[in-house]
Amino acid sequence: xxxxxxxxxxxxxxxxxxxxxxxxxxxxxxxxxxxxxxxxxxxxxxxxxxxxxxxxxxxxxxxxxxxxxxxxxxxxxxxxxxxxxxxxxxxxxxxxxxxxxxxxxxxxxxxx
Amino acid sequence: xxxxxxxxxxxxxxxxxxxxxxxxxxxxxxxxxxxxxxxxxxxxxxxxxxxxxxxxxxxxxxxxxxxxxxxxxxxxxxxxxxxxxxxxxxxxxxxxxxxxxxxxxxxxxxxx
Numbered sequence: 001x002x003x004x005x006x007x008x009x010x011x012x013x014x015x016x017x018x019x020x021x022x023x024x025x026x027x028x029x030x031x032x033x034x035x036x037x038x039x040x041x042x043x044x045x046x047x048x049x050x051x052x053x054x055x056x057x058x059x060x061x062x063x064x065x066x067x068x069x070x071x072x073x074x075x076x077x078x079x080x081x082x083x084x085x086x087x088x089x090x091x092x093x094x095x096x097x098x099x100x101x102x103x104x105x106x107x108x109x110x111x112x
Numbered sequence: 113x114x115x116x117x118x119x120x121x122x123x124x125x126x127x128x129x130x131x132x133x134x135x136x137x138x139x140x141x142x143x144x145x146x147x148x149x150x151x152x153x154x155x156x157x158x159x160x161x162x163x164x165x166x167x168x169x170x171x172x173x174x175x176x177x178x179x180x181x182x183x184x185x186x187x188x189x190x191x192x193x194x195x196x197x198x199x200x201x202x203x204x205x206x207x208x209x210x211x212x213x214x215x216x217x218x219x220x221x222x223x224x
Contacts, residue, residue: 033211043214056211091155099144099210103155
């Protein structure tokens with residue numbers, strides 16, 4: 001069974017540009033989560049999808065972040081326009097039961 | 113007070129010894145607790161979950177939970193160099209979506 005995959009693995013963009021991160025969850029997992037780890041801090045929750053619906057987006061930093069989950073399959077997280085403080089590692093996780101979550105390898109975003 | 117606290121380390125343990133990792137949490141109603149292992153540049157990997165007071169053993173790993181003291185620990189017996197990683201304590205919310213709150217992680221190094 002394939003695990004959670006994320007693309008790209010690394011992205012370096014300039015301040016003010018747009019970046020879109022993609023996550024493909026484990027097949028059959030209805031729950032999809034986005035988390036972020038900025039340098040020196042703990043991993044923090046961003047939002048949670050159940051199928052295509054946003055269940056909880058309380059962790060989204062501001063309206064420069066937009067997450068979508070097309071047809072309840074893969075998800076994208078767009079940052080527009082990117083700021084320096086958006087740099088970090090963005091993790092996606094999926095879960096069948098909303099209890100045990102399985103993480104992808106992350107996308108390291110660097111905003112210069 | 114942080115919601116989930118861990119000693120960031122680094123913690124150095126000789127090969128073959130017992131490594132002890134500790135975590136405290138602030139929410140008294142928390143019911144589930146997870147330990148993730150993260151190798152450098154890799155995804156967090158779920159290695160242990162514990163839901164009841166007491167000990168739970170899985171191979172060389174033992175999780176210990178004391179809800180009265182709001183304390184959860186992970187013991188690694190017969191430590192191996194391959195156990196060198198960052199260990200993350202995670203506690204899900206109790207509001208139905210199970211978003212995880214992480215500690216900052218403890219960096220463990222096993223010395224051959």
